[in-house]
Amino acid sequence: MDCLFCKIAAGQIASRKVWEDARILAFEDIHPAAPTHILLIPKQHISGMDAAEAAHDELLGYLQRMAAQLARERKLTGGYRIVVNAGPDAGQSVFHLHVHLLGGRPMSWPPG
Ligand code: 5GP
Numbered sequence: 631m632d633c634l635f636c637k638i639a640a641g642q643i644a645s646r647k648v649w650e651d652a653r654i655l656a657f658e659d660i661h662p663a664a665p666t667h668i669l670l671i672p673k674q675h676i677s678g679m680d681a682a683e684a685a686h687d688e689l690l691g692y693l694q695r696m697a698a699q700l701a702r703e704r705k706l707t708g709g710y711r712i713v714v715n716a717g718p719d720a721g722q723s724v725f726h727l728h729v730h731l732l733g734g735r736p737m738s739w740p741p742g
């Protein structure tokens with residue numbers, strides 16, 4: 631499949647890996663929007679949150695818990711944000727489900 635994040639998960643395209651196991655991969659975003667900007671992806675291709683099914687419930691929870699775990703490891707004690715952009719209006723540009731972990735600076739609300 632011609633999917634950028636499937637290729638990163640398969641090691642066909644290089645990334646700065648932060649953490650990995652059989653189900654998910656975490657790597658540094660190539661254009662960081664904050665001092666910490668990590669992407670967490672399932673190794674299985676899911677095009678986005680819009681394609682999530684009940685069978686993905688555990689995986690989706692696991693992605694978020696691991697984002698929180700990495701936030702602890704990065705000592706983001708002031709807080710952080712876990713973001714999923716779903717669809718073009720939200721700015722989703724890669725159609726392989728990914729969770730952004732952003733931290734290390736104050737963030738405004740609502741997001742732009
Ligand atoms: P989205 O806009 O779909 O929510 O997020 C996609 C993210 O993937 C963006 O933050 C973008 O900087 C990042 N990205 C796009 N291409 C690459 C790449 O080849 N390598 C890495 N590490 N990040 C990428």
Ligand code: ZN
Pocket residue numbers: 633634635636637674675676725726
């Ligand atoms: Zn994919």
